[in-house]
Amino acid sequence: MYPLTRTMAAASLALGLGLGSAQAATEIELFFPVPVEGKLAKEMQSLIERFNASHPDIRAKAVYTGSYDETNIKTHAAIKAGRPPAAVIMSANFVLEYQIADEIQPLDPLIEADGKTADAFMGQFWPALHGNARFAGKVWAVPFHNSTPLLYYNTDHFKEAGLDPAKPPKTWADWSDAAKKLTKRNGDKTERWGLMLPSNYDYLGWTMTALDMSNGGQYYNSEYGGEVYYDQPSMRGALTFVDNLVHRDKVMPEGVTDGKAVSTAFFAGQTSMVVLSTGSLSFIRENMKSGYAVAFVPANLRNAVAIGGASLMMPKGLTPEQTKASWTLINWLTSPEISGGWSRFTGYFAPNKAAYDLPEMKAFLAENPDAKVAVDQLAYARSWFATYNTVAVRKALEDEVQAVLSGKKKPLEALKEAQAKAEEIMAPYIAATAMNLPK
């Protein structure tokens, strides 16, 4: 009601004076997805109301656009239709595609107009987040909320199996030992699994990135969107490790396990350890009946995981007023105070480092040590894979890993096929870039 009355007031004022001098508020739209539970949508609406109240010259409208994938589809559609939103909260690894398609604007001119350097601007955010926001020599996105995969384990089960709940597994060797001790069998029936990893599409790509990076791998070429390293030793080791857990040690269920099934099994005590997003922290905190703790994803060669989450980006084709208003909104949404509040509400960590210096945040971390582990792991986090046609290239790997999980293929042949398929998908981009040679 409030924005409507204000437009009417502005309109009547403009009419009454018969002049253009009464400046109407700049209208902008923000597309936002809700990746987890539904109450986030309401929280976003109230955030935008706060923004509008404190910025009378701007009238922002938050448009709920579904999941990350749906938001991606709707943003593409809006841009194609010539009515781009002023800002979008986009899955951080899809930003590259918009840059490749020349559909978003670099933020460097806006940063410079504020009297800052790109380095100083990006310096506000955790280093792990830079790769998905600043690439090809320019700043394309501003981190909004982020996550990493985390090891969650049932401390009651640990005690029962004679493991020390204060000493979570740090290496893959410890990890598989713990999983063996935690698995409970009754004849040929498994009553409790040692470990579960989410392996549905989307989640699986992220899970495999974490394992590949923990095994020294890169997963993809972070400098060039036409290259992935699916058939390299680091990935082969990671997939063989998973294959062994399922088929040799039988401490993990065979086939694909959906992320939702993983959290449900964890709540039900059907699995002792799981790898899930830090974005699930609040959800697990609210629903887990028995004791649990969180730890870094165990390492084989090094501690490393990929980030997840979303960034704010600005499509091309906005008026100068809209661009300015959108930039104001983006800076407001990523400021320490707002960023911190959103982080405490959702469980995602705040990209803005200064958010953690605020007293509310310090109190929150003291109260929730699990949230602190998530922040600490950031020191070892890396960029999220992003290529030409990210989803399809990711699926090329996921299909083959799922075949290994289901016992249909062995890691080596599966990864060769994944690599071939990925290259086939990226072929048009490769032909137009790395293989576009002087004639």
Next chain:
Amino acid sequence: MTIVATMEDSIPETAAPPRPRRAVARHDRLALTLLAPSLVFLILFTYWPIAQVVLQSVTIETFGTKAVTHGAGNFVRLFEDASFAKAVGNNLIYAVGTLVPSIGLALFLAVGLQEATRLNAVLRTIVFFPVLIPLVAAAALFLFVFLPGIGLLDHYLGRLGFAQTNWLGDPDVALASLIGLTVWKNAAYYMLFFIAGLQAIPRDLYEAARLEGASAPQRFTRVTLPLLGPTLAFVAVIALVNVVTQVDHVVVLTKGGPSDATNLVLYYIYQQAHENYDAGKAAAATVVSLAALITLSVLSLRTLERAVHYEA
């Protein structure tokens, strides 16, 4: 409703009284005027998009250039794509797997519950319940029914001594799980048509059959089934259309996985359009599936209807 339509269709052409030419023209104009509002929307939202899809399917775009050529390239790439072949194969299994049991079950339920007693009314309502739940909601529910170990299904099977099954995560089982969900969801809907069809069969035919000494199974195969022909044809077409157009459960439960084991053609089209940004291939697949659907509908309606009308 269908029955009426088919009856009308079956009236011989010659039976129509000859009309003067001008009356026909006026009649047509009136019909056109009355149809105009819906025709406008039909053209805007059905025929125009179809034309666009056909155009898109022969338009070839290359990444990095603005140049556009026309040809059958999208179709060639489509038929070379193993994932498309897999999706078509899955769709065929899914079609047979859902059509046969759900129509069989629907017929069985309709015959069993056709008498309008109070108990039957209650039973019909209970059986009809799944139809009232939207497919998306049903799929979201079945996510928990299908959970390995703790889900409803495994919980009770476990008590009977069965081992745990990964209903949605095992590529050998996942499609069958989706088929089971679809049959559960649709059988009662088809039952409704059969009950209506059964009500239209004259009682005296059964009387006559009984007098001739026909047993219950004979009465079913000789009287009920042939006279239900038009309904059967209609239901078969509806079911076939559902097989191609309803993939909500795929989206909610498996996203076509594991390893494309539950990928159906419509979801494949979605993937091409929105994950691979391959509008040409998506359009080609749409044209192919539309053509298949139209052919199948025409064929099944014709053959089934012809099989019926051996009127005595």
